[in-house]
Amino acid sequence: MTTLPSARPAAAGTLARWDLKRARAEFPILARTVHGHRLVYLDNAATAQKPLVVIEALTRFYQEYNANIHRAVHALSEEATAAYESARVRIQRFLHADEAREIVFVRGTTEAINLVAHSFVRPRLKPGDEVLITAMEHHSNIVPWQLVCEERGARLRVAPMNRAGELLLEDYAALLGPRTRFVSVVQVSNSLGTINPVAEMIRLAHDRHIPVLVDGAQAVPHGPVDVGSLDCDFYAFSGHKAYGPTGIGVLYGKAGLLEEMPPYQGGGDMIRSVSFEKTTFAPIPAKFEAGTPHVAGVVGLGAAVDYLSTLDWRQIAEHEADLLDYAATSLAAVPGVRLIGTATPKAAVVSFVVDGVHAHDVGTILDQEGVAVRTGHHCTQPVMDFFGVPATARASFGLYNGRDDVDALVAGLGRVRQVFGE
Amino acid sequence: MNGLSELYQQLIIDHNRNPRNFGALDGANRTASGDNPLCGDQIRVYLRVTNGVIEDARFEGNGCAISQASASLMTTAVRGKSAAAALELFRAFHRMVTSPPAEAPDAKALGKLAAFAGVRTFPARVKCANLAWHTLRAALEGDPGGVSTE
Numbered sequence: 001m002t003t004l005p006s007a008r009p010a011a012a013g014t015l016a017r018w019d020l021k022r023a024r025a026e027f028p029i030l031a032r033t034v035h036g037h038r039l040v041y042l043d044n045a046a047t048a049q050k051p052l053v054v055i056e057a058l059t060r061f062y063q064e065y066n067a068n069i070h071r072a073v074h075a076l077s078e079e080a081t082a083a084y085e086s087a088r089v090r091i092q093r094f095l096h097a098d099e100a101r102e103i104v105f106v107r108g109t110t111e112a113i114n115l116v117a118h119s120f121v122r123p124r125l126k127p128g129d130e131v132l133i134t135a136m137e138h139h140s141n142i143v144p145w146q147l148v149c150e151e152r153g154a155r156l157r158v159a160p161m162n163r164a165g166e167l168l169l170e171d172y173a174a175l176l177g178p179r180t181r182f183v184s185v186v187q188v189s190n191s192l193g194t195i196n197p198v199a200e201m202i203r204l205a206h207d208r209h210i211p212v213l214v215d216g217a218q219a220v221p222h223g224p225v226d227v228g229s230l231d232c233d234f235y236a237f238s239g240h241k242a243y244g245p246t247g248i249g250v251l252y253g254k255a256g257l258l259e260e261m262p263p264y265q266g267g268g269d270m271i272r273s274v275s276f277e278k279t280t281f282a283p284i285p286a287k288f289e290a291g292t293p294h295v296a297g298v299v300g301l302g303a304a305v306d307y308l309s310t311l312d313w314r315q316i317a318e319h320e321a322d323l324l325d326y327a328a329t330s331l332a333a334v335p336g337v338r339l340i341g342t343a344t345p346k347a348a349v350v351s352f353v354v355d356g357v358h359a360h361d362v363g364t365i366l367d368q369e370g371v372a373v374r375t376g377h378h379c380t381q382p383v384m385d386f387f388g389v390p391a392t393a394r395a396s397f398g399l400y401n402g403r404d405d406v407d408a409l410v411a412g413l414g415r416v417r418q419v420f421g422e
Numbered sequence: 423m424n425g426l427s428e429l430y431q432q433l434i435i436d437h438n439r440n441p442r443n444f445g446a447l448d449g450a451n452r453t454a455s456g457d458n459p460l461c462g463d464q465i466r467v468y469l470r471v472t473n474g475v476i477e478d479a480r481f482e483g484n485g486c487a488i489s490q491a492s493a494s495l496m497t498t499a500v501r502g503k504s505a506a507a508a509l510e511l512f513r514a515f516h517r518m519v520t521s522p523p524a525e526a527p528d529a530k531a532l533g534k535l536a537a538f539a540g541v542r543t544f545p546a547r548v549k550c551a552n553l554a555w556h557t558l559r560a561a562l563e564g565d566p567g568g569v570s571t572e
Contacts, residue, residue, distance in 0.1 A: 358486035390462040
């Protein structure tokens, strides 16, 4: 079961508060200024900043034991291989997966979804079959399915949401039909913050023997994930949104499913033996890790999950719930600001539009005040169409954000009004 | 602060709020669409060109203040100009918005379009200012398909 925080502010005094000052001290980048202002980084849903322990792990790898893995007998290669495989085990524990071989290293969530679309779903799809997603998916959980559906003559179905940005669970259940071959759903929406009831969605799909992939890109940064109790068949996330390096991510897959899948890419490190007549593939997970992997990235991601594992997630959940509540209330009080996505439960992500001012102008003006937000369609154009807006500005919070960051955002929106003279 | 007030000059704010020449053009004989896929800015330019002269120019679209004001001021500026002169104006405009921030912009011959000189210190916004012009060029060159700045 996932224990993601919801928007409910916690009862006061139940436990020690999240030590924001200490958390901020772990992230060197927060000490810099932007256009003469303290950096107020509110673009965590795009990528999170990195704690010093992650930066140091990357540096140490390159300074002390950089080597290719799984090949040579020399000391450096053995150390690098040990670090790489040790990270796999720590990530297995982090996700509560049964076995380390169920953890496949990929470039990120996008590659993980493409891998499953190509190797697991594509061979199973016949004309008229269906793949089911939701109305709030990121483009990376839409386009791979469109590609395989088009190729196989299958149909992509979309479970709808309501105006608050909440999935309509009954409609979802009704869409699970005799032709549904696969379900791929986002756990936390990147543009709306909606936390979907994925455990229930998986149970409903499994009642019909339909396997499920969960896109956890926005969930992992906000709380512990347990793929075992979720019982998802696949789980994907990106390292860089979870305080780790860019270019590295994880596909979790149930061992039995990964074993029966053909490789996604061919090359070195994924074979047992090669002749010009026949190649025998390596067992999982190596079968899916062709070529020299991003060894430094894996080492850095290992350091990131170690860091996340030391944190008190109940405190962070309370802190982020408080931030979300404070941000939603503060922004709603700004004249002309309208929130997009008001689901319950919701992660600490606030999308909004300002009447008469395009999101990009909002973003440029906020940037001049040192406030970094994302503006645009957030790779969720269907979500923007649903709400009838071309773009939104989005403030997404991380464990180092505080109420002072919300105050800076609100002050910046005052500048927006000033510039646009309304 | 200085950069911001240079970017969002009163003329730009005004043309964003009250775009001139907004709406489809009856009797247009050249049109083209353009968009900024990463921003979502969209524009459609309508022209009536007779004997190589732009007799009328209008636009439709939505997007940020820079893109909409640029389209508004562009349609005003190119009306009555030859196609060749309009494209020359685009070249001068492009030079201005991509010139190094440290240098004084060369805004000679640009008239009111000089209001966009402040864009050069905001590299991420150059494509907003240029979108209408790229679309105009596509219309003049008979390429009605999608212009994309990415």
